[in-house]
Amino acid sequence: MSAILPLAAVSFDPGVTPREGGLPGLNVLRDVMGSINLFAIIAVVGALALSALVWAWGHHSGGHQAEANGKKGVVVAAGAALVLGAANGIVAFFAALGERVQ
Template identity: 35%
Template structure:
C-alpha cells in the first residue's frame, strides 16, 4: 500500500476523531468562589493603589530632603522612587485593560 492510498483511506476516520472547531470561553459560574475571588482581586488592586500613593509621598519627601541637603544620592533615590511608584500605579490601574487586550490578541491567533 502506498502513502497516497493510506492517506485517502484514513482521512475520513481522522476527521471524525479530531475536533474541527473548539470554542471555549471563560465561565464565571463554573467554580464556587469566583465572585469572592473577584472581590479579593479588587481589594488587592485598591491596596496596591493606596501603597503607590504612600510610596509617592515618601519618595517626594526623600527627594526634597536630598535636594535641600545637597545630597545627590538621596535626591536620586527619591526621583527613582517617584518614577517607580507612578509606574506601579499605572500597572495597577491598567491591569484589567491590559489583560483584556492580551486576551483579545490571544483569541485572534
C-alpha cells in the same frame, strides 16, 4: 542535537477556554483581587509621597544620593500606579488578542 517540532505540534489547541460561572466563589475571588488592587494602589500613593519627600529633602540638603534615590522612587511608584490602574485593561486586551489569533 536539538529536534525541531513540526508546526502542528506547536499550534496544538487543547480546547480550553475561559468560562464564567464554572466554579463557585468566582465573585468572591473577584472581590478579593479588587481589594488587593485597591490596597496596592493606596500603598503606591504612600510610596510616591515618601519618595517625593526624600527627593525634596535630598535636593535642599545637598544630599545627591538621597535626591537620586527619591527620583528613582517617584518613577518606580508612578510606573507601579500605571500598571496597577491598567492591569484589568492589559489582561483584557491580551485575552482578546489570544481569542483573535485562534
